[in-house]
Amino acid sequence: MSKSRRSRLTAILALAVALVLGVAACGDSGGDGDQSTAQSGPRTMTIWLMEGSAPPKVVDAVNAEWKKAHPNDTVKVELQQWNNITTKLDAAFAGSSPPDVVELGNTLVSKYAAAGALQDLTGSRGEFENNQAWLQSLTESCTMDGKLVCAPYLAGSRAVIYRKSMFAKAGITELPASLEELQAASEKLMATFGSDKRFSAFYFPGKYWYAALPFVWDHGGDIAVQDGGQWRGTLDSAEAQAGLTALKQLVDCCSRADKQGDELKQDQTFAQGHIAMIVANGWEKGVILDPKEGNPKLEKDLAAFPLPSRTSGQTAPVFLGGSDLGIAAKSKNQDLALDWVKLLAGTNFQTQMATVGGVIPNSTTLLDVHADDPYLSVFDATAKNSRFTPTSPNWANVEAANILPDMLVSIFTERASVADATKEASTRITETLNAGS
Amino acid sequence: MRAVETRPPSSRRRATPAERPPAPRRRPGARARRLRPLVPYTLLAPALLVLAAILGFPLYRLLSLSFQQYGLKELFAGRGTFIGLRNYQDILTDPFFWTVVARTMVFAGVAVGLTMGLGTLVALLLRNLARPMRVLVTAGLVAAWAMPTLTAISIWQWMFDFEFGVVNWLLTRLGVDGFEQHNWFDQPLQGFTVIMIVVVWGALPFVAITLHAGLTQVPAELEEAARVDGAGAWQVFRHITLPVMKPIFLILATLSTIWDFKVFTQIWVLLNQRPSREYFLLGIWSYSESFGVTRYGKGAAIAVIMVILLLLVTSFYVRQMLRAVGP
Numbered sequence: 001m002s003k004s005r006r007s008r009l010t011a012i013l014a015l016a017v018a019l020v021l022g023v024a025a026c027g028d029s030g031g032d033g034d035q036s037t038a039q040s041g042p043r044t045m046t047i048w049l050m051e052g053s054a055p056p057k058v059v060d061a062v063n064a065e066w067k068k069a070h071p072n073d074t075v076k077v078e079l080q081q082w083n084n085i086t087t088k089l090d091a092a093f094a095g096s097s098p099p100d101v102v103e104l105g106n107t108l109v110s111k112y113a114a115a116g117a118l119q120d121l122t123g124s125r126g127e128f129e130n131n132q133a134w135l136q137s138l139t140e141s142c143t144m145d146g147k148l149v150c151a152p153y154l155a156g157s158r159a160v161i162y163r164k165s166m167f168a169k170a171g172i173t174e175l176p177a178s179l180e181e182l183q184a185a186s187e188k189l190m191a192t193f194g195s196d197k198r199f200s201a202f203y204f205p206g207k208y209w210y211a212a213l214p215f216v217w218d219h220g221g222d223i224a225v226q227d228g229g230q231w232r233g234t235l236d237s238a239e240a241q242a243g244l245t246a247l248k249q250l251v252d253c254c255s256r257a258d259k260q261g262d263e264l265k266q267d268q269t270f271a272q273g274h275i276a277m278i279v280a281n282g283w284e285k286g287v288i289l290d291p292k293e294g295n296p297k298l299e300k301d302l303a304a305f306p307l308p309s310r311t312s313g314q315t316a317p318v319f320l321g322g323s324d325l326g327i328a329a330k331s332k333n334q335d336l337a338l339d340w341v342k343l344l345a346g347t348n349f350q351t352q353m354a355t356v357g358g359v360i361p362n363s364t365t366l367l368d369v370h371a372d373d374p375y376l377s378v379f380d381a382t383a384k385n386s387r388f389t390p391t392s393p394n395w396a397n398v399e400a401a402n403i404l405p406d407m408l409v410s411i412f413t414e415r416a417s418v419a420d421a422t423k424e425a426s427t428r429i430t431e432t433l434n435a436g437s
Numbered sequence: 438m439r440a441v442e443t444r445p446p447s448s449r450r451r452a453t454p455a456e457r458p459p460a461p462r463r464r465p466g467a468r469a470r471r472l473r474p475l476v477p478y479t480l481l482a483p484a485l486l487v488l489a490a491i492l493g494f495p496l497y498r499l500l501s502l503s504f505q506q507y508g509l510k511e512l513f514a515g516r517g518t519f520i521g522l523r524n525y526q527d528i529l530t531d532p533f534f535w536t537v538v539a540r541t542m543v544f545a546g547v548a549v550g551l552t553m554g555l556g557t558l559v560a561l562l563l564r565n566l567a568r569p570m571r572v573l574v575t576a577g578l579v580a581a582w583a584m585p586t587l588t589a590i591s592i593w594q595w596m597f598d599f600e601f602g603v604v605n606w607l608l609t610r611l612g613v614d615g616f617e618q619h620n621w622f623d624q625p626l627q628g629f630t631v632i633m634i635v636v637v638w639g640a641l642p643f644v645a646i647t648l649h650a651g652l653t654q655v656p657a658e659l660e661e662a663a664r665v666d667g668a669g670a671w672q673v674f675r676h677i678t679l680p681v682m683k684p685i686f687l688i689l690a691t692l693s694t695i696w697d698f699k700v701f702t703q704i705w706v707l708l709n710q711r712p713s714r715e716y717f718l719l720g721i722w723s724y725s726e727s728f729g730v731t732r733y734g735k736g737a738a739i740a741v742i743m744v745i746l747l748l749l750v751t752s753f754y755v756r757q758m759l760r761a762v763g764p
Contacts, residue, residue: 083709083710084711086729087728090509090512090731094513111509112509114510115508115509115513116510116513116514117509117513197617197618198600198618207711256618258599259620259623260599260620260623260713261599397730397731400729400730400731402729405711405713406713406714409713413620413623413624415623415625
C-alpha cells in the first residue's frame with residue numbers, strides 16, 4: 001500500500017519535472033536560429049503563396065522545374081488567405097523556422113524588411129532574368145535603404161468588369177467616359193433591373209478601400225503627405241472629401257452590397273447574376289468563370305473598361321497592387337529558396353502567369369503578351385496611371401488597424417459625416433505613420 | 438431540511454483534532470513528526486510547479502512586456518526595451534481608452550443582469566415543470582451549452598446575415614419594412630444587441646442549470662410556511678429563496694462578470710475578424726493593439742489594466758461571498 005502510494009508520488013513528481021523541463025526546452029529552442037549553413041541530406045522547403053496569386057498549373061510547373069536541379073529535396077507550397085495575413089506572418093517570422101519563401105503584398109514589404117525579417121538579395125540581383133526591366137513600382141517596394149529585399153512577382157491594377165447584356169438592355173450604348181457618365185449609367189441600370197432586390201448596378205462592398213482610393217486621387221486628394229520627415233494624413237482635405245462624397249453618391253444610389261462587407265467574395269457574388277459592374281483585377285475574370293465557384297456561361301458577356309475620371313475622356317488613377325517574393329532571413333535553405341524564386345520571377349513562368357493567370361507580369365519586356373487581348377490590355381493600360389500607398393514601414397499598421405475600411409464603413413452607413421469620418425481617419429493615419437518603430 | 442443537514446459534517450470535521458490525542462494508535466517517530474508539516478507541501482508541489490509554469494510565467498511575461506517597447510523588430514530579435522510606465526501613460530491619456538472602458542462596463546453590466554435574470558426565470562420554470570417537460574428543457578439547455586463556441590457563433594452569424602439570413606427573411610415575411618438586405622451591424626446599438634443575444638444565449642444554460650440545482654436545496658417547508666402566512670410568489674422568492682440561494686447567486690454573478698467582461702470571440706467572429714472601432718471592448722482592443730498593429734507592449738499594458746479593473750469589480754462580489762459563506 002505505502003509502496004503504491006510512493007510510486008504514484010514518484011510518478012507525479014516525475015511528470016512535474018518533465019513538464020517543467022519541457023517548458024524550459026521550448027523556451028530554449030529559439031536560440032539556435034543561425035545555423036544557416038547548408039545541411040547535408042534531403043531538405044524540405046516551405047513556400048507561402050497567397051490565395052489566388054498563381055494558378056495551380058503554374059505552381060506545379062515551377063516545382064517540377066525546380067526539382068530537376070534539386071532531385072533529393074522537397075518543396076511544399078502552402079496557400080494563405082489575405083484576411084489577417086499580417087498576424088500570421090508576424091508569428092511565422094518570429095519563430096525560428098519561418099517559411100523559406102513568402103509572397104508579400106507590395107504594401108507590406110517595408111514592414112518586414114524594416115524589422116529584419118527578409119534576406120538581403122542585393123548580391124543575387126544579377127542572377128534574375130529581366131532584372132533591369134522590372135516594373136519600377138514593384139522594384140521600389142522591394143528596395144529598402146538601397147538594398148534589394150525581395151523580387152518583384154506580379155502586379156495588378158483594377159478596372160471595371162461589366163455585363164455587356166445588362167448594359168445593352170438598359171440602353172447604354174457608350175461606355176462611361178467620365179465619373180458623371182458612370183453615375184448616369186449606374187442609375188439607368190438600377191431603373192431597369194432595380195426591382196430585383198439583390199441587384200447592384202455598381203457593386204461596392206463597404207470595406208473595399210483599394211477601389212475607393214481612385215476617387216480620392218482623381219479629385220486631387222491623397223492618403224498622406226510627407227513633410228520634413230513627418231507624415232501628415234490628408235484624407236480630410238477638401239479634395240479627398242469631394243472624392244469620397246462622389247463615391248458615396250454612387251454607392252447610395254447603385255450598390256446594394258454589404259456596407260460592412262469586403263471584396264474577398266465579390267467574384268462569386270458577381271457570378272450569381274445580380275450585379276452589372278464590379279471594380280476588379282484582371283485575373284478575377286477567371287474566378288467569375290470558374291466552373292465550381294463561378295459561372296462559365298458568362299464568358300461572352302464580360303468586358304472591362306477603365307474607371308473613368310471626373311474629367312471626361314481621362315481615366316482615374318488606380319491603386320497599383322502587386323506582390324513580391326521574399327526569402328526569410330532565418331531560412332536554412334537560402335540556396336533552394338533563391339532557385340525557386342528565380343524560376344517563378346523569370347521569363348518563362350512570368351509569361352505563363354500573364355497568359356494563364358491574367359496578371360500583369362513583373363517586367364516591362366513581358367507586357368506585350370496581353371497586347372492583342374482586348375480584355376487584359378484594359379488592365380495593363382490602367383497600370384500606367386497608377387498610384388501607391390505612403391512608403392513608410394508603418395503603413396502596414398494602417399492596414400492592420402483597418403483605418404481606411406473603418407472610415408469607409410462609417411461614411412456609407414452614415415454613422416459619421418464624410419467630414420468627421422475623414423478627420424478621424426487622418427488623425428489616426430498621422431499618428432500611426434509617425435509612430436516610432 | 439436538507440439544507441440544514443449540510444452543517445453537521447463541517448462541525449464534525451472541526452471536532453476531529455480534539456478527539457485525536459487520546460486515540461493515537463501508532464506514535465510516529467520523532468523524525469517523521471519533524472517531516473510531517475512538509476507532507477502537504479510536497480503533495481502540493483507538483484501542482485504548484487505546473488501552475489507556476491503555465492500561469493505564472495505568462496503572467497510574468499505579460500507584466501514585463503507591459504513595461505517595454507516591444508514591436509515587430511523586438512519580436513524578431515526576441516528582446517524589448519524597458520520604457521517604464523510609458524505604455525500605461527499613453528493608454529490612460531487616450532480618450533479612446535475611457536470610451537472603451539465605459540463601453541465594456543456597460544456591456545458586461547447589462548449582460549450579467551440579463552444572464553442572471555433570465556437564468557433565474559428559467560430555473561424557476563424548471564422547478565415548476567412536470568418531469569417530461571423538465572427533461573426536455575434541460576436537454577435543450579445542455580445541448581446549447583455543449584455546442585462548441587465557434588460553431589454556435591457562426592450559426593448566429595448566418596442567421597443575422599444581411600443577405601441570406603433567416604432573421605431578415607422572417608421579419609420581411611412578417612411584413613416588417615426595411616429588413617431586406619439589412620445589415621444588423623451598421624449601427625453599433627443594434628449590432629451590440631445582436632452580440633448581447635449571442636453572449637447571453639451562451640451563458641444562460643450554465644446559470645439556469647446551476648440555479649435549478651440550488652433551488653432544490655431551498656427547504657420546501659420554509660416556503661410552505663411563508664405561503665401559509667400569506668406571502669405571494671414574489672415575497673416568497675424575495676424573503677425565502679433569495680437569502681438561501683445568496684452564495685450561489687454571488688458565485689454565478691462573479692463568474693458571469695468575469696466572462697462578460699472579457700467577451701471576445703462573439704464580436705470577433707460576428708464581425709468577420711475585422712471589427713471596427715465602434716465595436717471595440719477592452720479584450721478586442723488589447724488583441725488588436727498586440728497582434729494587429731504589433732505594439733505588443735501597449736497591448737500587454739491594456740491587458741494588465743483590464744485585469745486590474747476586473748479584480749476591482751469582482752472584489753465586491755468576493756467580499757460579499759466571503760461574508761455569505763463565512764462563519
